[in-house]
Amino acid sequence: RENLLHVRGAGTAAINMCLVASGCVEAYYEIGIHVWDIAAGSLIVSEAGGVLMDVEGGEMDLMSRRIVAANSRSVAERIVKEIDSYSPQRDDAPLTQ
Numbered sequence: 001r002e003n004l005l006h007v008r009g010a011g012t013a014a015i016n017m018c019l020v021a022s023g024c025v026e027a028y029y030e031i032g033i034h035v036w037d038i039a040a041g042s043l044i045v046s047e048a049g050g051v052l053m054d055v056e057g058g059e060m061d062l063m064s065r066r067i068v069a070a071n072s073r074s075v076a077e078r079i080v081k082e083i084d085s086y087s088p089q090r091d092d093a094p095l096t097q
Helices: 013-022 035-047 073-082
Strands: 027-031 051-053 066-070
Touching: 013 027, 013 035, 013 066, 027 073, 035 051, 035 066, 051 073, 066 073
Parallel strands: none
Antiparallel strands: 027 066, 051 066
8 A cells, every 4th residue: 555645536537537548647446437437438548558447357347337447457456456346236237126
């Protein structure tokens, strides 16, 4: 933890992910976010050479509602080690009443 300096949110997921893509911040993570909030930002991070993964370290799944976006794999893996996670209902799960 001595290497992690600050945790901040700059507003929307799209803004936070663009900050990662531009190199202004090293990483962004969120749990409980919806696919429509991260789809465009995920593409931007990916095209900029960033890394996208699940909060448990696996491959990112847009429907899982959990994301880590980082400027490198090593940064993403450090973030994954530091956060606790839970699994919200998937965005593609059937609606229950």
